[in-house]
Amino acid sequence: QQQVKQSPQSLIVQKGGISIINCAYENTAFDYFPWYQQFPGKGPALLIAIRPDVSEKKEGRFTISFNKSAKQFSLHIMDSQPGDSATYFCASNKARNNRKLIWGLGTSLAVNP
Amino acid sequence: DAGITQSPRYKITETGRQVTLMCHQTWSHSYMFWYRQDLGHGLRLIYYSAAADITDKGEVPDGYVVSRSKTENFPLTLESATRSQTSVYFCASSETSAGTEAFFGQGTRLTVV
Numbered sequence: 001q002q003q004v005k006q007s008p009q010s011l012i013v014q015k016g017g018i019s020i021i022n023c024a025y026e027n028t029a030f031d032y033f034p035w036y037q038q039f040p041g042k043g044p045a046l047l048i049a050i051r052p053d054v055s056e057k058k059e060g061r062f063t064i065s066f067n068k069s070a071k072q073f074s075l076h077i078m079d080s081q082p083g084d085s086a087t088y089f090c091a092s093n094k095a096r097n098n099r100k101l102i103w104g105l106g107t108s109l110a111v112n113p
Numbered sequence: 114d115a116g117i118t119q120s121p122r123y124k125i126t127e128t129g130r131q132v133t134l135m136c137h138q139t140w141s142h143s144y145m146f147w148y149r150q151d152l153g154h155g156l157r158l159i160y161y162s163a164a165a166d167i168t169d170k171g172e173v174p175d176g177y178v179v180s181r182s183k184t185e186n187f188p189l190t191l192e193s194a195t196r197s198q199t200s201v202y203f204c205a206s207s208e209t210s211a212g213t214e215a216f217f218g219q220g221t222r223l224t225v226v
Contacts, residue, residue: 034214041219042219043203043217043218043219043220044156044203044217045216046215089156100158101158101215103156103157105153105154105155106155
């Protein structure tokens with residue numbers, strides 16, 4: 001079973017700090033790397049996604065950094081806010097095979113005020 | 114309202130009973146998915162469907178049955194509920210298989226006693 005290994009399992013950050021969550025994938029054929037955000041009692045929602053033709057993608061305070069040679073990608077949350085407190089999931093797959101997204105186990109982020 | 118809805122939101126059932134979880138989406142997305150979410154296991158794919166009358170097994174299909182007679186509906190049936198099926202179940206849909214965003218429902222919290 002191909003895996004996506006996500007770390008850390010939990011993370012506590014002070015308001016205004018940088019939150020960093022890392023994921024490592026195994027299959028070099030993967031070419032779609034989304035991050036999902038899940039608030040308690042809600043379903044996951046797409047936060048940001050990247051494809052391997054770029055090394056970085058930024059949307060507001062959220063940035064994905066991608067390292068193809070290391071088979072790693074990470075989510076950076078700049079100026080973290082209490083409203084960012086949620087569980088974050090990375091995932092990976094071949095873009096043409098979205099039905100088989102491989103998910104990380106999630107990171108529970110708490111941002112202290 | 115457009116979106117993806119699951120029902121019921123909460124369900125308690127007894128061991129051995131059959132229970133059906135409903136999922137309805139209004140986008141006419143081709144792909145629909147059922148996941149279960151358990152602490153320490155992240156999101157695990159139970160079944161998915163690429164179109165009406167086309168379904169396939171995911172990672173943990175045992176004990177579950179799905180059908181998709183209409184594009185917008187994708188019910189999940191537990192034929193004979195077991196305590197190990199106590200979980201939060203999420204339905205999701207996506208437009209295509211080409212690495213597009215998956216939209217999740219609010220989830221159904223199922224407790225088997």
